[in-house]
Amino acid sequence: MAKTLVSLVTGAASGLGKATVDRLVSEGYKVIMCDLATSSGKSVADSIGPNxxxxxxxxxxxxxxxxxxxxxxxxxxxxxLIVNCAGISVARKTYNFNKGSAHELQEFSNLMMVNVVGTFNVLRLAVGLMGKNEIDENGERGVIVNTSGFAAFDGQMGQVALSACHGAINSMTLPLARDMASQKIRHCTIAPGLFDTPLTQFLPDKVKSYFADMTPLPKRMGQPEEFANLVVSVVNNPFLNGEVIRLDGALRFI
Ligand SMILES: NC(=O)c1ccc[n+]([C@@H]2O[C@H](COP(=O)([O-])OP(=O)(O)OC[C@H]3O[C@@H](n4cnc5c(N)ncnc54)[C@H](O)[C@@H]3O)[C@@H](O)[C@H]2O)c1
Structure with missing residues (x-):
């Protein structure tokens, strides 16, 4: 009989995290869904069922x-398997010269606290349990997937905070893989381009169409299921480790 696999997914109530939960359950996983008490996590979990x-x-x-x-x-x-998808976003220039107002420090540090510190907090506390697993047929005890974003590479005007946090998550990738290797735990980061999730719902349709048109192939935003697909691919490929993987249809901002 196949062994049951267990995953902990953060940001599990919405967007990339929710699609990951759906996919993992369809693959036979039991999933611990982590999200804010104020999120729709409970109703999402109720709708998915006992797994x-x-x-x-x-x-x-x-x-x-x-x-x-x-x-x-x-x-x-x-x-x-740990999948870190919890995150928030902010779009603000470093300084608004028309209004004479600086980027709120609180807004910058809040973003870093959720996306960077939160990601690290989860994996630092959860890997101890993963490290107690028996070594499996691939010679490993577990896998961690973090989420950064395209702003790490092609940060736009107004993305100084977002670029800082996505860059930090990317930079953690190799040292995390090295830290975990002796315990047979792999770690990769997925850097999504623009995905159609509640996070990007504030964008006007014409802006979404513009981004879709800028994407070489396919000419559209990413679907959350495509993110979940890559999570499963990372898990299923034992030679993927310490890598940041762009998932963006070759979209590049200049
Ligand atoms: N959607 C995109 O286009 C895109 C692009 C690049 C990177 N990303 C990154 O992917 C991640 C997921 O984005 P998404 O599009 O699924 O967003 P989303 O808003 O749909 O989902 C994010 C989830 O994180 C949860 N969350 C927020 N703060 C939290 C906290 N302190 N503790 C626990 N949970 C918290 C929210 O409640 C929400 O359910 C984010 O880190 C985002 O920066 C998204």
Missing amino acids: VKFVPTDVRSEADVQNAVDVCHELHGKLN
């Missing part, structure tokens, strides 16, 4: 994340 458990979690909180790991341990006794 998922929603654990209200703010990724910035040590107590919340430790609780989610403890729930995972109590329910399943193990953890095979």
Whole structure:
């Protein structure tokens, strides 16, 4: 009988995280869904069924994340895959010369706290459980997938904070893979281009069409299921490690 695999997914109530949960459940995983208590995580989990458990979690909180790991341990006794998708966005220039106002420091540090510190907080507290797994037929104990974004490479005007956090997540990729290698845990980062999720819903249709047209092939925004597809590909390819993978239809901003 095939062994049940267990995943912990953050940002699981929406967008890339939710699509990942759906895909992992269809692959036979049990999933611990982590998202804010104020998110739609509970109703999403109820609609998916008994293979998922929603654990209200703010990724910035040590107590919340430790609780989610403890729930995972109590329910399943193990953890095979961590997927970090929790994140927020901000679009603000460094200085507004018309209004004479600087980028709010709080807005910058908030973004770093959720996207960068939150990502690190989750994996630092969850890998201990993963490290207790038996080594599998691929010679590994588990896999971690983090999410950064295109702003790490092609940051646009107004993306100084977003570029800083996506760049930080990319830069963590290799040292994390090296830190985990002796325990047989792999780590990759996916850097999405523009995806059609609630995060990008604020964009006017004409802006979405413009971006779609700029994308060499296919000429559209990414679908969350395509992100989930790559998560599964990373898991299924034991030679992928320490790598940042762009997923963007070759979209490049100048
Ligand atoms: N959608 C895109 O075009 C795009 C592009 C590049 C990068 N990304 C990155 O991908 C990640 C996921 O984006 P998405 O499009 O799925 O966004 P989304 O808004 O659809 O989902 C993000 C989820 O994260 C949760 N979240 C926010 N703060 C949290 C916190 N402190 N603790 C726990 N959960 C929290 C939200 O409640 C939400 O459910 C983000 O980090 C984003 O920066 C997205």
